Amino acid sequence: MVRYFFTRTARMPGFEVEHNQFLRTTRTVFVNIKYRGFVLTILGIIARASSKLQLPIMQKFMFQEHGSEYSGLDTGGIVEVQNLDLPKEKQKTATRYEAASEYEFRDVLERLKVQYDQYNFIDYGSGKGAILAAAATYPFKSVVGVEHSFMLHEIATENIIKMKRRNSVVANVLHSVHGDATTYELPSEPHIIYLFNSFGADILKDVTDKITHDLADVHEPIFFLYNNPMHHAVLDDNDKFHRISSPFGGKWMVYTVNP
Structure with a gap:
């Protein structure tokens, strides 16, 4: 898992370009703090962790999904x-x-x-x-x-x-x-x-x-x-x-x- 996180790879092989997972995650957290604020970012981290544990709670706060639900756009x-x-x-x-x-x-x-x-x-x-x-x-x-x-x-x-x-x-x-x-x-x-x-x-x-x-x-x-x-x-x-x-x-x- 540690090797996966620090090397260039794709989360979804075939659908996603290989990239540095650590750098992506670090900047994703920074960007979410920048645009969503600290509290919603922490909730997003919890939502992602619960999804990984197959406990789909708080999913509306997921980083990728946040926005469309509140904008009302399809x-x-x-x-x-x-x-x-x-x-x-x-x-x-x-x-x-x-x-x-x-x-x-x-x-x-x-x-x-x-x-x-x-x-x-x-x-x-x-x-x-x-x-x-x-x-x-x-x-x-x-x-x-x-x-x-x-x-x-x-x-x-x-x-x-x-x-x-x-x-x-x-x-x-x-x-x-x-x-x-x-x-x-x-x-x-x-x-x-x-x-x-x-x-x-x-x-x-x-x-x-x-x-x-x-x-x-x-x-x-x-x-x-x-x-x-x-x-x-x-x-x-x-x-x-x-x-x-x-x-x-x-x-x-x-x-x-x-x-």
């Missing part, structure tokens, strides 16, 4: 690939839907220290819109999600409507697009691009090629936030992408893009 759960309304050829390279941690995202985003109102934010494979909801609380020029599954896109659209009704959207523009990430046209403006391991290496290569083509005339810094970077070799082998950090023990990788 962003939780796991939807396996075979249950997504995708063409057969797309299912081969798609990955299941699972909401990302809002707190991890906020921490990685805020460490960029950029002027949000100078940037567009895009989420490739945005699913039900969990990260769109988080990004929309920052004053971006636009927050856009591109999702190939019409079922998930519709749920994201409903979540966006709820957020707008509550006046909780700070971004200038917020919407979900039902479409293909490889063909979506990016405006020639500064972008922060987010990806939560939404597709395989072949699609990722097409997407990165489209990014560098569409943003070729942008001179401001462009950032690519890769959560659970199962196919980071595609970016590492691309001379236009430069890794600047590996937060959470390598469970995230952050790149700058120089088209």
